[in-house]
Amino acid sequence: MDLLLLLSMAYLRLLLLPFSVLYGFAVWVRNRCYDWGWFRSRSFNHPVIVVGNLAVGGTGKSPMTEYLLRLLHEHYTVATLSRGYGRKTRGFFEVSPLDTAADCGDEPLQFKRKFPHVTVTVGEDRVNGVRRLIQSGKEVVVLDDAFQHRALKPGLAILLFDYQRMKRPKWLLPAGDYRDWFSERRRADVMIVTKMPGTATEQDKADIRRMLRSKHRDIPVLFSKIGYGxxxxxxxxxxxxxxxxxxxxxxxxxxxxxxxxxxxxxxxxxxxxxxxxxxxxxxxxxxxxxxxxxxxxxxxxxxxxxxxxxxxxxxxxxxxxxxxxxxxxxxxxxPIHPLFDGKEEEFFRQLVLTYCARVLGS
CATH class of the missing domain: 3.40.50 (Rossmann fold)
Structure with missing residues (x-):
């Protein structure tokens, strides 16, 4: 039965490939319009950190966002901005612990209840949201799932990949799981492979580093596991x-x-x-x-x-x-959280803190 299911899914993916070609062309054109300056990407003179992925869901963006909030709130006034997926409201607003998932989405509500001292906001327009947060006095803004939001140019882009998906075909939607071209990883400042199993070897890591290596930039590749509380x-x-x-x-x-x-x-x-x-x-x-x-x-x-x-x-x-x-x-x-090995965690922490200090001039 499992074999029949796998075969039927593979056949369905093949049938959907023409739609993936059309989707991929549209995404490629959109990216080039931003790369060539035909569409405007807005940057800010405050630290703006984006956590994102190229595939659809399941890479650990929420735990990574929480990791950043724990790290940064000790040094700066921090805010986080999400789209608020699944909410029944529209527009920009600040999340309260008394809100519901229908008001703001499950992830922003989770952030606010775990980090009541952090300003948590939702809004479809990321540029407007970041502008409002900076005007309100926030020093650092962390955006959850905004790597594809090209209207905003982050100062630090953290791109996540699920270990289990690394050896699968990098097909675009709807035939595959990718919502952006795998080559767009070149826009990242650091790439993190998440959910590493305990059985992964140094050779496995070396193979993944080769796969992720960009001919455009020397981008650090780190690895993390899931830690359970x-x-x-x-x-x-x-x-x-x-x-x-x-x-x-x-x-x-x-x-x-x-x-x-x-x-x-x-x-x-x-x-x-x-x-x-x-x-x-x-x-x-x-x-x-x-x-x-x-x-x-x-x-x-x-x-x-x-x-x-x-x-x-x-x-x-x-x-x-x-x-x-x-x-x-x-x-x-x-509860879950990302776990790095000692050296990689220190590298990542210093990468984030050094970036924020440099932008803020501190």
Whole structure:
């Protein structure tokens, strides 16, 4: 069955290739219009850092943005600007911890709840958003997922690649996963390959460096793994604190993210068994989804059982119309963060801090 599914998907990709050619031509023309100065790219005299990717979703932009916020807020007044994917509002506004995912999107809400001291904003027009943040006195602006937003010229562009996708064909949408040409990596200032498995060797890294090497610029290539924190309850309560995963615990994993495979693999090494309930990226949960989740959880025979979800999904599950049905369930969230090796982390930290200090003249 799996083989038939793979063959059918491969056949579908081939059928979609003509549309990818048309899409690729349009993207190429747009990029050249910016490169040749026919379209204007606006730059700023303040540090503007962009975290982005070339493929669709699942490269770890949110954890990398959080890493930058932790690093920078100790030195500067920092703001972050996102489009606010999945929100039902329009325009530029500042996110409050009391907002919902429908107001601002799941990722900006996650940033604000984890970093209440940081100004978190959303807005479709990145140039206008950055201008407003700088005018309000912010020293550094970090943009989540804006590498393709060519109207804005970042001072530091951080481009992420998922390790598992590196050996796959770099086909453009809709036949493939790439929304921009692989050659556009030349616009990055640093490239980071994320979600490195523990089995990756130095030869694997060398092969990837060769693949990513640009003939235009000598761009640093770094590698990071996923670091997992201790699970925390979605709803507070003393009886829920201090719970840990053991081989005696069964887990219902509920995700609406682009690539839940690494999280499932991590849980499989720490729990007795893992049942997965997977939805598309940024899935807007409904009451029917919640009923299905409860039914799947109740069907697990093991009395020692938990529901595990991600930080992004938590923002959507906390919607007022849904949370009432979940509050009595043992739902826990797994925090994640990027892990570099010692030398590469120090290089990356100094790269970011030196850039900000140079631009601000400090």
């Amino acid at each position: 201790a699970i925390v309850p979605l709803f507070p309560g003393e009886e829920r604190e201090g719970i840990t995963l053991t081989a005696q615990v069964s887990v219902l994993l509920v995700t609406g993210i682009a690539n839940p495979a690494p999280l499932r693999g991590y849980l499989a090494t720490r729990a007795g068994d893992v049942v997965q309930l997977s939805y598309p990226d940024h899935h807007q949960y409904t009451k029917a989804d919640i009923r299905n989740m409860i039914n799947r959880f109740e069907a697990i025979a093991n009395p020692h059982k938990l529901i595990i979800t991600t930080e992004k999904d938590a923002q959507r599950l906390l919607m007022p119309e849904l949370s009432g049905a979940l509050v009595t369930l043992p739902i826990y969230v797994v």
